[in-house]
Amino acid sequence: MTVGVLATLRIDAAQIEAMRAALLRLAEQSALEAGTELFAVHETIGDPGHFVVFERYRDDDAVRAHRGSAAMEDFRLALRAAGTRPELFYLAPVTAEPRPGPAPEL
Numbered sequence: 001m002t003v004g005v006l007a008t009l010r011i012d013a014a015q016i017e018a019m020r021a022a023l024l025r026l027a028e029q030s031a032l033e034a035g036t037e038l039f040a041v042h043e044t045i046g047d048p049g050h051f052v053v054f055e056r057y058r059d060d061d062a063v064r065a066h067r068g069s070a071a072m073e074d075f076r077l078a079l080r081a082a083g084t085r086p087e088l089f090y091l092a093p094v095t096a097e098p099r100p101g102p103a104p105e106l
Helices: 013-030 060-067 070-082
Strands: 003-010 036-043 050-057 087-091
Touching: 003 060, 013 036, 013 050, 013 070, 050 060
Parallel strands: none
Antiparallel strands: 003 050, 003 087, 036 050
């Protein structure tokens, strides 16, 4: 089953450029991961340093592979240097299950 991740992160003004660069490196490497379907970095308009990342992975194994990647370890170093941690939301897709119609009359 597809897994979505929404990550939000606030950075002090002095760290914005370094974190922006770290996020872009992570996005570049994540795009090369077999199970990563989406890794899109955004910054809130009018609120510099407030980053939002939309992620989608093929399945739980792909999430684990991403979290254990060298790129993710490098990003964790950037987070520690900035003295912050992201807020993470793990998401499951909402699907419309077809509802069975009325039972046929016999």
